Amino acid sequence: MSILVDNDTRLLVQGITGSQGAFHAEQMIQYGTSVVAGAVPGRGGQWAVGNTPVFDTVHEAVATTDANTSIIFVPAAFAVDALLEAADAGVALIVCITENIPALDMARARAYLDSTDSLLIGPNCPGLISPGTAKVGIMAGHIHTPGNVGIVSRSGTLTYEVIYALTARGIGQSTAVGIGGDPIKGLNFLDVLQMFEQDSGTEQVVLIGEIGGTDEQVAADYIRTEMSKPVTAFIAGQTAPPGKRMGHAGAIISGGEGTAAEKIEALQDAGVAIARHPEEIAELASKNI
Amino acid sequence: MKLHEYQSKRVLADYGVPIPNGEVATTPAEARAIAEEIGNPVVIKSQVLVGGRGKAGGIKLAGTPDEAEDVAAQILGMDIKGLTVKKVLVDEAADIRSEIYLGAVLDRGARRVAIMASSEGGVEIEEVAAETPEKIITVHVHPLLGMQGYQARQLAYGIGLPKEHVGAFTKIAQSLYRAFVESDASLAEINPLVINGDNQLQAVDGKILLDDSALPRQKQLAAMRDPDEDSPTETEAREVGISYIDLDGEIGCMVNGAGLAMATMDIIKLYGGSPANFLDIGGGAGADKVLAALRIILRDARVKAVLINIFGGITRCDEVANGIVEAINSLNVKVPIVVRMVGVNEDEGRQILADSNLPSANQLSEAVQMAVAAAKGEGE
Numbered sequence: 001m002s003i004l005v006d007n008d009t010r011l012l013v014q015g016i017t018g019s020q021g022a023f024h025a026e027q028m029i030q031y032g033t034s035v036v037a038g039a040v041p042g043r044g045g046q047w048a049v050g051n052t053p054v055f056d057t058v059h060e061a062v063a064t065t066d067a068n069t070s071i072i073f074v075p076a077a078f079a080v081d082a083l084l085e086a087a088d089a090g091v092a093l094i095v096c097i098t099e100n101i102p103a104l105d106m107a108r109a110r111a112y113l114d115s116t117d118s119l120l121i122g123p124n125c126p127g128l129i130s131p132g133t134a135k136v137g138i139m140a141g142h143i144h145t146p147g148n149v150g151i152v153s154r155s156g157t158l159t160y161e162v163i164y165a166l167t168a169r170g171i172g173q174s175t176a177v178g179i180g181g182d183p184i185k186g187l188n189f190l191d192v193l194q195m196f197e198q199d200s201g202t203e204q205v206v207l208i209g210e211i212g213g214t215d216e217q218v219a220a221d222y223i224r225t226e227m228s229k230p231v232t233a234f235i236a237g238q239t240a241p242p243g244k245r246m247g248h249a250g251a252i253i254s255g256g257e258g259t260a261a262e263k264i265e266a267l268q269d270a271g272v273a274i275a276r277h278p279e280e281i282a283e284l285a286s287k288n289i
Numbered sequence: 290m291k292l293h294e295y296q297s298k299r300v301l302a303d304y305g306v307p308i309p310n311g312e313v314a315t316t317p318a319e320a321r322a323i324a325e326e327i328g329n330p331v332v333i334k335s336q337v338l339v340g341g342r343g344k345a346g347g348i349k350l351a352g353t354p355d356e357a358e359d360v361a362a363q364i365l366g367m368d369i370k371g372l373t374v375k376k377v378l379v380d381e382a383a384d385i386r387s388e389i390y391l392g393a394v395l396d397r398g399a400r401r402v403a404i405m406a407s408s409e410g411g412v413e414i415e416e417v418a419a420e421t422p423e424k425i426i427t428v429h430v431h432p433l434l435g436m437q438g439y440q441a442r443q444l445a446y447g448i449g450l451p452k453e454h455v456g457a458f459t460k461i462a463q464s465l466y467r468a469f470v471e472s473d474a475s476l477a478e479i480n481p482l483v484i485n486g487d488n489q490l491q492a493v494d495g496k497i498l499l500d501d502s503a504l505p506r507q508k509q510l511a512a513m514r515d516p517d518e519d520s521p522t523e524t525e526a527r528e529v530g531i532s533y534i535d536l537d538g539e540i541g542c543m544v545n546g547a548g549l550a551m552a553t554m555d556i557i558k559l560y561g562g563s564p565a566n567f568l569d570i571g572g573g574a575g576a577d578k579v580l581a582a583l584r585i586i587l588r589d590a591r592v593k594a595v596l597i598n599i600f601g602g603i604t605r606c607d608e609v610a611n612g613i614v615e616a617i618n619s620l621n622v623k624v625p626i627v628v629r630m631v632g633v634n635e636d637e638g639r640q641i642l643a644d645s646n647l648p649s650a651n652q653l654s655e656a657v658q659m660a661v662a663a664a665k666g667e668g669e
Binding site: 076077099100101102103104107108110111112138139140143153154155156157158159160161164181183184208210211213214215218234236237238239240241244245246247248249250251255256260276277278279 | 395397398400401402415418431432433470473475500501502503505506532534536544545546547548549550551552554555556557558559563564567569572600601602603631632633652653654
């Protein structure tokens, strides 16, 4: 079992003819994901990797192929247009890989998305994977193994590091969701934790956070009051200086808010086991089995 | 990216916010000429991108053009928190009757722009928030509707503004919001917004931070960048697409991915070392970028060891290994380099390193401990 993506996922790749889109479409097909269509304006009628039909519009792609999930690989200047098009066409789950989308564009897009039934993951994220079933993202599939640990993370390669350590210990994953490093995004820690709590295939959760904002504190509140499954966490950026943006648009300590220390304290108060380094996550998670 | 006070106030003035008469000077003679033109007492304000300019002696009054020249001579060239003052703003001095705070910031939790006002202007808003939070009034603007008049009036009445100023304040608050949105700001502050001797509202100081992701479409604002905002190394790194931040430790770090880079710094600290920098080579970096990154790291004389941590994916381990070997052959490397790489093409990458007699580690914690030992001169 898993959340968000599984054998019923019918994936549309927006930007499938670009170098990133083509490469990752192929990787996702190889992993076993059902890639049913591509959408690129002006390329309708062509065929892309793996004999995937390409459509000019998302509406056409959905009408013809019943795509229910979309992944976006288009440049930042066109990415908001692409995700609004997907929402307007009724795509249930939209995963936006694109980075460097202006925050105010995301504020407007999110305000519109909230009035639709579509869910958004990202932007500036690696996507998500239900090991052995479906990969909708850019992560290396082979480091994952099926199992019952749910993963939710703001980071990319740091998540791979944790999954690598889990897999090395024989601890499999139900779904790993990379929610992205931007200040305004789609699904947050809280939303994904709620899904893991409901998922019968997930027995425990690993949360990977970082400096900036208060999303980890909001998650801690939910874990303390509502969550029955054990949670292990790692927070990156304990040595980060205030006022400096550490790569991700959202990773900044500003106005004394968003420090790793306050996030760790909130999570510890909620009974979450805190790992001191990524390899220790696997060690702590193994105690919950 | 940060704008200077004079740049921020000009942006605000373009949207109709009243600001004092003033001009920027780079020499004492220019400051004198501006003061003569203004014809009234002026305030000379250092233009550096740090807070606490006043306390550091970087803001002073001058009653006459002679005095303006003298004061500008004192302030120009002054060192404020490590930055040299190269420009001063010469503004007509305001006769301040009361000081208000007005600011706009992206509230990530609410996913909206928050507009805040306070009757306690002229001090840091964080201070007010800590001591008298009830004196800050906040409204959140719907991104698809924009700032409404009633919201601006809520702020005005909320801070107890005298009735005669409510109309002007409402206009200024809505102008601030428009300036924020159309500039793609992440913060825009007027502090203080004063009621002056003519009983008019005026923005005496202003500060704008821009969303870096929006700079490609904000070409005019992007061109205002002060190269002194970042260290020369940070600027050089940005130009080659590397995310780099100077720290003051002794272990140079090169990592792919921001989260993993932060985590690597944290683990160095955990094992008793200290990171010299944050460095993310980004996704899919080739050998040339790795070479550029190592050149940047090794230029820092404090670096006593280098730790390279790569989790291959879009970034291929063999490409990174080639870049490392190239760097060792072309740069004069005097410090030990510890490499840890796993993921796509890790075997090829390790072979390339082994052929050049460079050891590599599998486990992250093992690699970090090796780097910490090497930096302390305990390496083999």
